[in-house]
Amino acid sequence: xxxxxxxxxxxxxxxxxxxxxxxxxxxxxxxxxxxxxxxxxxxxxxxxxxxxxxxxxxxxxxxxxxxxxxxxxxxxxxxxxxxxxxxxxxxxxxxxxxxx
Numbered sequence: 001x002x003x004x005x006x007x008x009x010x011x012x013x014x015x016x017x018x019x020x021x022x023x024x025x026x027x028x029x030x031x032x033x034x035x036x037x038x039x040x041x042x043x044x045x046x047x048x049x050x051x052x053x054x055x056x057x058x059x060x061x062x063x064x065x066x067x068x069x070x071x072x073x074x075x076x077x078x079x080x081x082x083x084x085x086x087x088x089x090x091x092x093x094x095x096x097x098x099x100x
Contacts, residue, residue: 007059016041035062
């Protein structure tokens with residue numbers, strides 16, 4: 001089994017990506033999000049190449065930003081599943097289709 005690396009370079013997509021074990025739901029895979037493009041990761045805004053310590057700091061900052069954003073999003077939007085009964089489906093059909 002391969003080792004779990006939370007932040008990795010995806011050369012195929014051209015993105016720096018991260019797998020968030022903190023956001024993993026039971027019975028599902030840990031979600032993966034794009035942090036930034038590889039060109040943003042490899043080069044500073046001035047155009048100079050970033051050193052390895054700078055890359056590590058940037059990756060950690062981006063990881064924490066995305067983690068906070070996703071946690072806030074999860075807190076704001078609680079998952080509510082609509083109960084799909086025959087009566088509800090018929091009411092929705094009458095409302096949307098027949099009452100035009």
